[in-house]
Amino acid sequence: MLAPLTSAQSSQTPVITFAPEQCCLSINQFHLAYAGKPALRDLTLDVPRHRVTAFIGPSGCGKSTLLRAINRLHDLNESVSHRGYIALEGQDIHAPQMNVTELRRRVGMVFQTPNPFPMSIYENVAFGLRLQRRLPKRKRDDIIEWALTSAALWDEVKDRLHRSAWQLSGGQQQRLVIARTLAVQPDVLLLDEPASALDPISTLKIEELIRNLKSQLTLVLVTHNMQQAARVSDYTAFLQNGELVEFGLTDQVFTNPRLQRTENYITGRMT
Numbered sequence: 044m045l046a047p048l049t050s051a052q053s054s055q056t057p058v059i060t061f062a063p064e065q066c067c068l069s070i071n072q073f074h075l076a077y078a079g080k081p082a083l084r085d086l087t088l089d090v091p092r093h094r095v096t097a098f099i100g101p102s103g104c105g106k107s108t109l110l111r112a113i114n115r116l117h118d119l120n121e122s123v124s125h126r127g128y129i130a131l132e133g134q135d136i137h138a139p140q141m142n143v144t145e146l147r148r149r150v151g152m153v154f155q156t157p158n159p160f161p162m163s164i165y166e167n168v169a170f171g172l173r174l175q176r177r178l179p180k181r182k183r184d185d186i187i188e189w190a191l192t193s194a195a196l197w198d199e200v201k202d203r204l205h206r207s208a209w210q211l212s213g214g215q216q217q218r219l220v221i222a223r224t225l226a227v228q229p230d231v232l233l234l235d236e237p238a239s240a241l242d243p244i245s246t247l248k249i250e251e252l253i254r255n256l257k258s259q260l261t262l263v264l265v266t267h268n269m270q271q272a273a274r275v276s277d278y279t280a281f282l283q284n285g286e287l288v289e290f291g292l293t294d295q296v297f298t299n300p301r302l303q304r305t306e307n308y309i310t311g312r313m314t
C-alpha cells in the first residue's frame with residue numbers, strides 16, 4: 044500500500060499528500076458552482092496512481108460533479124464556473140496548452156447506464172482507435188483483443204465480434220464500454236456508479252475487473268454502495284455538501300473513521 048507523505052487532518056481541511064511519483068491526480072482548492080451555486084467547495088485531494096479511490100457521500104454532495112471536472116465535461120455548460128487547480132501527472136488540466144481531446148483520451152469515463160454505440164462489438168472497441176490514428180488491421184485487431192481481454196469480455200464475445208453490441212446483456216455491455224475506453228490506453232478510468240444498473244453477478248464481475256485493472260491504470264469510483272467501496276477501493280474520500288470531510292485508507296475509513304460525520308454516513312445513520 045502507498046504510504047502518504049503527510050496526513051494532517053482537521054475537520055476543515057483533511058489533506059493526504061503523496062510523493063509526486065505516487066500521485067496521479069492532484070486536486071487543490073478546487074471550487075465549482077452551477078449558476079453561482081457551489082457544488083464543490085475548495086476541495087483538496089490527491090489521487091494515488093495505480094490504486095482504486097472511491098468517492099462516497101450522500102446524494103447531491105458533488106461526487107459526479109468532481110468526476111466530470113476531472114475530464115472537463117463541464118466545459119460546454121456555460122452556467123459552470125470554477126477556480127482552483129486539478130493536475131493530471133503534474134499538468135494543469137485547465138492550462139491553455141492542454142489539449143482537451145487528449146485529456147479525455149487519458150482520462151476515460153464510464154457512466155451508470157451502459158452506453159454502447161449502435162454498431163458491432165468490434166466497431167465499438169475500434170471507435171476511439173479509429174479517431175486517434177490509422178492502424179494496420181492486424182495491429183487494430185490485436186489492440187481490440189487486448190482491450191476485450193482486459194475488460195474480461197473476450198472469451199464471451201470472441202466468436203461474435205461482428206454482431207450488434209446491443210445483443211449483449213447489461214453487464215456485458217458495461218464491460219464492452221470499459222473495453223472501448225481501455226482501447227485508447229488511458230492513464231485514469233473514472234467510473235460513475237458503473238454497477239448500479241446491473242444484477243448481482245454482473246456487479247461482482249465489474250468489481251473483480253476494477254480490482255484487476257489497477258495494475259494497468261488509476262481508477263476513481265463513485266458509488267452509493269458502501270460494501271462495494273469497501274470491497275474494491277484502496278482509498279476512500281467521503282464528501283458532504285461539496286466538501287471533502289474525510290480521506291484515508293479504505294480500511295481505516297470504514298473500520299475506524301476519524302470523524303463522527305463519516306461514521307454516521309457509513310453506518311447508515313445519515314443518507
Ligand SMILES: Nc1ncnc2c1ncn2[C@@H]1O[C@H](COP(=O)(O)OP(=O)(O)OP(=O)(O)O)[C@@H](O)[C@H]1O
Nearest residue numbers: 077081082100101102103104105106107108109120
Ligand atoms: N447540470 C447541473 N446544473 C445545475 N446543478 C447541478 C447540475 N448537476 C449537478 N447539480 C447540482 O450540484 C450538486 C451536486 O450534484 P452531483 O450530481 O455532483 O452530486 P452526487 O453526489 O453525484 O449525487 P448523486 O449521488 O445523487 O448522483 C447538487 O446540488 C446538484 O443538484
